[in-house]
Amino acid sequence: xxxxFPGPKTRAALERGIPLFKNGLRFDAEMERAGQRGFRPVxxxxxxKAEGDFVWDLDGKRYIDFQNGWATNPLGNCxxxxxxxxxxxxxxxxxHYDHPLRxxxxxxxxxxxxxxxxxxxxxxxxxxxxxxxxxxxxxxYTKRRYIITFxxxxxxxxxxxxxxxxxxxxxxxxxxxxxxxxxxxxYPYSERIPAGxxxxxxxxxxxxYLDNHIPTxxxxxxxIAGILIEPGLAEGGNWIPSTRFLQGIREVCDKNDWLMISDxxxxxxxxxxxxxxxxxxxxxxxxxxxxxxxxxGIAPLCGISARDEIMGDNTDFLSGSTFAGTPAGCAAxxxxxxxxxxxxxxxxxxxxxxxxxxxxxxxxKYSIVRQARGNGLLLGxxxxxxxxxxxxxKDWWTARAVRGKMLENGVWAISDHEDTIxxxxxxxMDESVLREGLQIMEDAIRHVEKHGHSEGDAVxxxxxxxxx
Ligand SMILES: Cc1ncc(COP(=O)(O)O)c(C=O)c1O
Numbered sequence: 001x002x003x004x005f006p007g008p009k010t011r012a013a014l015e016r017g018i019p020l021f022k023n024g025l026r027f028d029a030e031m032e033r034a035g036q037r038g039f040r041p042v043x044x045x046x047x048x049k050a051e052g053d054f055v056w057d058l059d060g061k062r063y064i065d066f067q068n069g070w071a072t073n074p075l076g077n078c079x080x081x082x083x084x085x086x087x088x089x090x091x092x093x094x095x096h097y098d099h100p101l102r103x104x105x106x107x108x109x110x111x112x113x114x115x116x117x118x119x120x121x122x123x124x125x126x127x128x129x130x131x132x133x134x135x136x137x138x139x140x141y142t143k144r145r146y147i148i149t150f151x152x153x154x155x156x157x158x159x160x161x162x163x164x165x166x167x168x169x170x171x172x173x174x175x176x177x178x179x180x181x182x183x184x185x186x187y188p189y190s191e192r193i194p195a196g197x198x199x200x201x202x203x204x205x206x207x208x209y210l211d212n213h214i215p216t217x218x219x220x221x222x223x224i225a226g227i228l229i230e231p232g233l234a235e236g237g238n239w240i241p242s243t244r245f246l247q248g249i250r251e252v253c254d255k256n257d258w259l260m261i262s263d264x265x266x267x268x269x270x271x272x273x274x275x276x277x278x279x280x281x282x283x284x285x286x287x288x289x290x291x292x293x294x295x296x297g298i299a300p301l302c303g304i305s306a307r308d309e310i311m312g313d314n315t316d317f318l319s320g321s322t323f324a325g326t327p328a329g330c331a332a333x334x335x336x337x338x339x340x341x342x343x344x345x346x347x348x349x350x351x352x353x354x355x356x357x358x359x360x361x362x363x364x365k366y367s368i369v370r371q372a373r374g375n376g377l378l379l380g381x382x383x384x385x386x387x388x389x390x391x392x393x394k395d396w397w398t399a400r401a402v403r404g405k406m407l408e409n410g411v412w413a414i415s416d417h418e419d420t421i422x423x424x425x426x427x428x429m430d431e432s433v434l435r436e437g438l439q440i441m442e443d444a445i446r447h448v449e450k451h452g453h454s455e456g457d458a459v460x461x462x463x464x465x466x467x468x
Contacts, residue, residue, distance in 0.1 A: 005408045006045055007059025013046045045407065050077035053426060053433045055412060063412040064437035066379075070414070071234070071266050071424035073297030075339060082296035082335050089331035095323075101330035105301075108337045112275050113305055115284040120311035123303040123325035127265035127291035128156025130302040133319050134289045135164065135228060137306060138259045139181075140316035144225040148214065148258075150187035154235030155228065155263055164228060167236060168418075183218050185209055187229075189239035190371060191382065191394070199242070207248040211255065226259030226286070227252070231277040234266035237420040238380030240373055246281035259286040259310070265302065266378070269293035270340060270427045273350030273376025280375065286310060293427075294329075296336035301329030349427035352434055353377050356425075359438050368398050368449045370419075379423040381445075386452040394419040398448060405444035411437045 006014075018024055045057040053076055055065045065077060075082065093099050106121040113119070122137075124130040132155075135147050152168065155161040162172060163179035166187070172179070186192065188203040197205070215221040227249055233239040253260040262285035267277030269290060274280055276288065287310065291302030303325075304311075311317065323329075340346060353376035360372035363381060372381040383398040396419045403415040414422040421441075425434055 006057060007061065009058040010044075010046050013058055014044055017046070045412065052076040052078075053429050061410070063407070063410050064433055064440070066411060066413040066423040066425055066437055068424040068426055069297055070292075071271065072292045072295055074270055074293040074336060074345065074427045075296060076426040076428055077297065079297060079339075081339060082298045082332050085296075085331040085335035086299045086328045089327040093327035095326055095328075097322075097325070099327050099330070101327055101334060102325050105330045105334050105337075108334060109303075109305060112337070113288065114276050114279050117284050118286075118288055118305035118307055120306050120308060121303055122306075122311065122319050123301060123329075124291075124319065125300060125302060125321055125323045126156065127289070127302050128158040128161045129321060129324070130265065130289045130291055130304050131155040131164065131228070131263055132158055132160040133317075134261045134263070134287045134304045134306075135160065135225075136319070137287060137304065137311060137314065137317045138225040138228075138261060141310045141314050142225040142257075142259065144223050145181050146183055146219040146224045147181060148183045148185050148210065148224060148227045150185055150229060150233075151192070152187055152189070152233050152236035152239070153228075153230050153263075154233075155230075156265075183214055183224075185214065187233060187236075187239075187241070188245055189233060189236075189241065191237070191239065200244070203242055203245045203248070206245065207252060210249070211252045215256070221256055224256065224258055226261055228261045228263060230263045230267065231281065232267040232272060232375055232378055234378065234422075237382060237418045238373065238378050238422045240375045240378075243281050246278065246283050250283045250285075253286075261285060261287040261289065263289040265289055265291040267375075269336075270346040270349050271376060271424070272378050273346065273353045275346055277375070277378075294333045294336065296332040296339075299326065299328035299332040301325065301333050343428065345427050349377050352425065352427075352429060352431065353379075355431065356423075356434060356438060359435070359442075363442060363445060366445050366449050368395075368402075369445060370394060377423075377425050377427060377429075379425075380420050381441075382418070382420040384419070386449055401448045401452075402441070402444045405447050406441050409440045409444060411440045411444075413441070 047055045048058045049056040054062050056062050109121055110119040124133055149164045151166040153166045155164045163175050163182050166184050186206050188206045193199055193202045250260055262278045264276055278285055287304055287306045289304050294301050356379055357374050363369045363372045368383050368386050370382045370384045383395055385395040399415045399419045399421050403413055403421050406413055
């Protein structure tokens with residue numbers, strides 16, 4: 001068994017660092033247990049240097065970066081012009097809440113909004129805060145108490161967003177008493193369709209559930225403020241919803257006088273080959289939530305935009321954490337949007353997304369691939385157990401094994417809590433780098449299909465130890 005990956009410096013850093021953080025006390029025991037089960041001890045890297053489409057680990061090994069700072073570096077790593085803009089802003093303003101870049105950016109953002117319909121802006125530090133602000137805005141504007149969210153959705157790590165989210169697992173354990181105003185509805189994606197139903201039938205059922213079951217059995221129609229939805233289940237595994245579902249949500253909201261909130265922290269700002277993911281569906285939401293890409297990969301900034309009447313005169317809506325809208329964050333966002341326009345970044349992302357979709361569609365011939373999917377550069381593949389024709393049984397370890405093999409061969413992607421590998425190439429990635437990375441991924445799939453993962457290819461970190 002080859003134990004040379006990752007190299008000694010990376011391994012030493014992980015062994016020193018991981019025990020210092022959450023679940024660190026479990027680390028040694030988990031490593032030993034994984035070793036006894038035949039898994040190699042470490043399949044993680046520590047970044048030493050990042051540039052453009054690549055990162056390097058502490059041992060100097062280079063990787064194609066499909067992880068992308070968790071979908072946060074739209075123009076690749078360490079983009080020079082954004083670094084410069086941030087440096088200038090820091091030197092000029094340091095940190096202050098009131099500075100002109102806030103207004104410059106608000107104007108730019110308003111011009112990007114779907115249907116030019118959401119001119120009001122409110123900044124936050126994280127996507128978590130932005131999603132919570134959107135919900136608070138909806139409740140205070142409508143003066144209602146309930147919000148509808150979805151299974152497998154993810155909106156952040158705050159107490160509020162933890163109860164708003166619907167990810168599987170123990171994500172909401174011990175918070176059961178905190179979600180009194182949150183109503184969870186099913187999200188129709190191909191993994192969750194009940195036996196005997198087609199995707200179309202399940203979509204109709206989910207829309208019926210929203211418009212009929214909830215108001216008659218859970219909360220009064222006129223006590224529901226709105227629906228919070230991701231137009232693409234990002235952290236839930238990069239699943240792509242149908243046009244009928246998103247348009248149906250808009251119809252249900254219009255019919256019931258509910259607000260539609262599109263959480264685009266991950267799908268927004270070009271990720272799907274349109275400026276906003278919701279634009280694929282020809283739907284205009286009432287509130288839009290964004291973050292991640294807006295940072296340009298350098299300085300964080302998140303926020304929400306809303307229709308005038310919702311946020312233009314609503315004194316009950318409270319917001320404004322200390323670091324919301326820093327000069328550095330605004331400078332990064334302004335320069336990012338300028339480069340998007342100058343270099344036709346969204347069109348480039350769309351073209352790359354089409355290339356990737358063409359390549360990945362062929363992967364379903366491998367028995368371990370349950371589904372390959374994408375919308376622009378929101379790309380994913382989900383996996384099943386080797387040896388199961390049609391890969392009926394989904395398998396987290398197979399995904400981990402493929403990701404481990406990719407890492408070993410120089411491609412960095414995400415497989416955290418699901419049976420899925422997610423890819424977020426930079427929107428301006430070089431086409432040849434994208435093709436090379438996908439080829440390495442396909443080779444890894446072929447390898448794991450042939451050898452399985454019992455030979456010890458999987459990542460040993462249990463969920464929650466390394467956090468990846
Ligand atoms: C759809 C969505 N909303 C909210 C968040 C939370 O954003 P942050 O991690 O910046 O708090 C995420 C993060 O992945 C997300 O994907």
